[in-house]
Amino acid sequence: MIRFLAALPLCLSLSACMATAPLEQPSRASTEATTILPPMKTFTASRASKPQVSNTDLARDILDLAFQLESGRQLPRFTRFEGPITLRLTGQAPISLSLELDALTDRLRREAGINIRRVQSGQASITIEAVSHAKIRRHLPSAACFVVPNVSSLAEYSKARRAPRTDWTQLQNRERLAIFVPSDAPPQEMRDCLHEELAQALGPLNDLYRLSDSVFNDDNVHTVLTGYDMLVLRAFYAPELQNGMSRSQVAERLPTILARLNPAGANRSPEYLRTTPRSWIEAIQTALGPGASAAGRRSAAQKAVNIARSEGWTDHRRAFSHYALGRLTQSQDPDVALSHFLAAQRYYSQRPGTQLHSAQVAQQLAAYAIHEGRGQAALDIIDPYLDVAKRHENAALLSTLMLLRAEALDLLGRGTEARLVRLDSLGWARYGFGADWAVRAKLQEITALSPLKRGNGRT
Known part of the structure; x- marks a missing residue:
């Protein structure tokens, strides 16, 4: 229902852990890349893989x-x-958002079998209003985007936000x-919001951390609807299902x-993964959400690791606990x-279907290798995940x-190849990070x- 602004976005400063030193004059390749940015690259066709899930687990998930x-x-009823x-x-929708909506609508028809189409005027079942970040934060300070029942505009929501008709638990249909x-967000963030919020407008209102292959998970690893999501x-x-059914009635038909x-x-x-305890969820939300101090976030992340350990988890939730603490x-x-x-x-590698999760960790491990001057080690870490990032349409991660x-490549003396890779990456960075200054800042950070x-040779 709400996509939150994470305290740890996908790509924080990879050099935050490194000792800083004065930069030398940038190389010619770096200078050219920062002077003239290439056109923005976009993903053309989704390649959602078929979900590998037991129907027993899937019924419980639904x-x-x-x-x-x-x-x-x-929620008392379906x-x-x-x-x-x-x-x-x-609203103030850029053309990229309209194109993303067309692509997603087509996927929903083909993959989920939903009878859905766009209209240009009049009352619609679902209105997607593009507004500024500032207006969203005025209503929900920690939200990047959100969905509300029984309204069609932010102005209408402002008047009805505490009324029973905007309470999901009161909803009949x-x-x-x-x-x-x-x-005013980068194209990827707008798309991510569109996928997650439209999925919840149409279907499930909850998120479950035990799901590893879904946008219905507050870890925000998956941001484009997966094959699992389309099946749900x-x-x-x-x-066989209809409005007003109870949990037991839906369970009987599933x-x-x-x-x-x-x-x-x-x-x-079936895997029968244990239900995620509320204490772990609250620890992760404190660690990655707004409001807590840096020390408070670290403490909360450590608590999440401790809970994961005491629960005996070896799945992606254990891995994510360590990843969050590492970042903090x-x-x-x-x-x-x-x-x-x-x-x-280590924990991600033990689980099928967690390649995208592993790719996020790989960027951290590669940063350490590069900082230490180990170019081949960095390539060995990075190369298996380039197609993973592309397949999951994550331009910020890919770039x-x-x-x-x-x-x-520069560390290995392969300067010409490095220059081509760097220039190619910036097209994806424009989609993932948006503004030119953000792209250049990412480039400088990694350089x-x-x-x-x-x-002075200092490290």
Whole structure:
């Protein structure tokens, strides 16, 4: 229902853990890259993989997603749209957002079987209003974007935000909703908001940290609807279900629905991952959310690691706990941070379907290798994940990995190749980071990692 502004976005300062030194004059390749930025690159076709999930686990997931809010409040009844669904884009929407909406609408029709189309005027089932970050924060200070029932504009929501009709627990069915996305965000952030909020406007209102292959997870690793997500939405709109059903009624019908939609899942062994305790969720939210001090965030992340350890987890939640603590301790103790990144990668490597998670850790490990002048080691870390980032349409991650790769190539004396990789990365960076100044700042940040470009040979 709400996509939060994370305290730890995908690409923080990779050099935050490194000792700083005066920069030498940038190389000719770096100068050219920062002077003239190439056109923005975009993803052309989604390549969502078929979900590998047991129908037993999937049924449990759907019930927990459909009958609870992110806050933990229970929902008394199943709700969805009935009949054709219309979408309207309003506000200060850039052309890129309109194109993203067309692509997503097409995917929802093809992959989830939802009867949905765009309209240019009049009342719509779902209105997507593009407004400034400042206006969103005025209503929800920690939100990047959000969705609300029974309104069609931010002005209408302002008047009705405390009324029963905007309370999800009071909802009887879905007829009219509004999604508010930032018009002044980088293209990737707008797209991410669009995918997550439209998915929740149509289907599940909850997020579950136990899901590793879904946008219905507050870890924000997946930001584009996955094959798993499309299967969940397809089940949500199965003809056997209808508004007003109780949890037990939906549970009774799910085995038949899933046998039809996911026949391979009937023969897969369920994992039965434990329910995520509220104490761990609250620790992660404190560590990565707004409001806490730096020390408070580190303490909360350590608590999350302790809970994960005491729960006996070896899944992606254990890994994510270590990753969060690594990010939060980089500037204070780089060696401790590295140990947590290595632990995160170890746990991710033991789980199928966590390549995107591993790619995020890989950028951290590659940064350490480059800082130490180990170019080949950095390439060995980076190269397996370039296609992973592209396949999951994460331009911010892809461009960061490519910029790191360029520095590794420079360390190996492969300057011409490094220059081409660096220039190619900047097109993706324009999609992932947006403004030219943000792209140049990312370039400078990663360039500063290399011992070839730090003054006086100091590290």
